[in-house]
Amino acid sequence: MKNNLTETVVWPGASAPAAENDSVDLAVLRGFEEDQCEGEPDFVVELIDLYLQDAPAKLRELRIALACGDLETLGREAHSLKGGSASLGARRMAVVSEELELAAAGDATRDGLAILNDLEGEYGRVVAALEAERWQRVGA
Amino acid sequence: MKILIAEDDPVSSRVLSVILGKWGHEVVVTRDGLEAWAVLSGPGAPPLAILDWMMPGMDGVEVCRQVRRAASATYLILLTAKSLKEDLLAGMEAGADDFLTKPFDRDELRARLQAGERIVRLQQCLAERVRELEEAVERRERAETALREMALTDDLTGLYNRRGFFTLAEHHLKVARRAKRTPVIVYADMDGLKRINDTYGHQEGSQAIANLASVLRQTFRDSDIIARLGGDEFAILAADASGADASDGLDTIRERLCENLQRYNEQAAHAYTLSASLGLTRADTRLSVEELIAQADEAMYQEKRLLKHNASQLVPA
Numbered sequence: 001m002k003n004n005l006t007e008t009v010v011w012p013g014a015s016a017p018a019a020e021n022d023s024v025d026l027a028v029l030r031g032f033e034e035d036q037c038e039g040e041p042d043f044v045v046e047l048i049d050l051y052l053q054d055a056p057a058k059l060r061e062l063r064i065a066l067a068c069g070d071l072e073t074l075g076r077e078a079h080s081l082k083g084g085s086a087s088l089g090a091r092r093m094a095v096v097s098e099e100l101e102l103a104a105a106g107d108a109t110r111d112g113l114a115i116l117n118d119l120e121g122e123y124g125r126v127v128a129a130l131e132a133e134r135w136q137r138v139g140a
Numbered sequence: 141m142k143i144l145i146a147e148d149d150p151v152s153s154r155v156l157s158v159i160l161g162k163w164g165h166e167v168v169v170t171r172d173g174l175e176a177w178a179v180l181s182g183p184g185a186p187p188l189a190i191l192d193w194m195m196p197g198m199d200g201v202e203v204c205r206q207v208r209r210a211a212s213a214t215y216l217i218l219l220t221a222k223s224l225k226e227d228l229l230a231g232m233e234a235g236a237d238d239f240l241t242k243p244f245d246r247d248e249l250r251a252r253l254q255a256g257e258r259i260v261r262l263q264q265c266l267a268e269r270v271r272e273l274e275e276a277v278e279r280r281e282r283a284e285t286a287l288r289e290m291a292l293t294d295d296l297t298g299l300y301n302r303r304g305f306f307t308l309a310e311h312h313l314k315v316a317r318r319a320k321r322t323p324v325i326v327y328a329d330m331d332g333l334k335r336i337n338d339t340y341g342h343q344e345g346s347q348a349i350a351n352l353a354s355v356l357r358q359t360f361r362d363s364d365i366i367a368r369l370g371g372d373e374f375a376i377l378a379a380d381a382s383g384a385d386a387s388d389g390l391d392t393i394r395e396r397l398c399e400n401l402q403r404y405n406e407q408a409a410h411a412y413t414l415s416a417s418l419g420l421t422r423a424d425t426r427l428s429v430e431e432l433i434a435q436a437d438e439a440m441y442q443e444k445r446l447l448k449h450n451a452s453q454l455v456p457a
């Protein structure tokens with residue numbers, strides 16, 4: 001996971017990561033081009049930045065909530081992360097978030113910590129995919 | 141249209157606000173339910189709100205509940221990943237008008253917004269219409285008041301009122317002066333109105349006043365000015381029938397009125413008898429209406445004193 005992230009950031013020009021990394025459905029993400037306002041900064045990039053700013057805090061909240069057994073916060077943050085991820089086409093991220101949300105509601109399929117670890121791993125791949133897309137769009 | 145967004149997920153919030161902005165809406169962005177409720181309950185609140193179901197602090201369903209508790213007509217769309225029927229029903233019960241499932245589809249968003257806008261416009265039309273109607277009612281009431289203030293007739297009896305009497309009597313006196321005629325002024329004070337009111341109620345009192353008015357109408361001619369000056373006071377300006385001897389004319393009028401009252405009391409068979417104290421005077425056409433009324437009033441008191449109250453009252457023997 002770490003490898004993937006580092007690779008993308010260090011060699012952003014490479015086309016390989018986007019092709020190998022299917023954590024983000026680029027068709028969904030690029031669908032927001034439709035909403036681009038003329039003369040405004042790239043809208044897809046704006047959304048990528050918003051997501052990358054917001055998600056780490058949510059993951060941190062999830063870890064704290066899980067450690068404290070605060071199921072309400074766990075459920076709410078997982079739900080929120082699910083929404084944002086699904087919007088950008090991060091399908092697996094959304095699915096695992098939902099798994100955690102359901103776990104918070106007492107509908108666990110496996111251990112909460114295992115789900116959260118999985119979620120963080122998936123987030124790494126999402127970051128890689130989004131960074132690659134970002135690089136391709138603005139070159140920075 | 142001004143639209144409020146309440147959404148804690150920054151990506152969804154931004155997408156929504158950009159799309160709505162592109163469609164020409166003015167967007168107010170809030171991050172949680174409490175912030176949303178503060179805007180919706182404040183001045184200049186947006187008529188339509190898109191509320192995320194799950195938010196920290198106050199969730200979208202609770203915002204719906206608060207808005208409806210405040211009897212606000214804001215059109216509320218709940219944004220949710222939930223699509224269970226029970227969830228939707230709970231949202232509707234809390235006061236939501238519509239739902240939008242996340243991640244939303246632009247065409248669906250547009251369609252649901254159009255439906256919402258239609259309702260908002262109808263509500264605004266309705267509010268505008270109510271305001272217009274209230275204004276119309278107010279205008280009409282003002283006009284009616286003005287009309288009442290200008291009225292020359294008395295609502296209860298249909299006779300002239302005080303203003304009517306003074307307006308017409310003045311004109312009449314001028315004509316009489318030129319024609320060298322001497323009209324008669326009659327001042328009539330209905331007896332025992334207070335007693336009738338106290339014993340049989342005000343409605344019966346009003347009826348008694350109206351009955352006395354009809355007796356006066358029978359007694360005098362249409363061309364005479366018959367008026368209720370107010371309360372139990374009446375005044376009549378009559379063109380003198382006899383035209384000859386002064387006292388003769390007055391007596392004729394008095395007798396005729398007395399006879400009519402007596403006949404009325406015999407026929408009506410009320411628990412009380414209708415009677416009035418009278419003061420009659422020949423109108424000196426050089427005097428003002430006020431002076432002539434004062435003269436007739438004085439004549440009534442003279443007569444009352446002279447006849448020790450009872451004899452002058454037109455109670456049938």
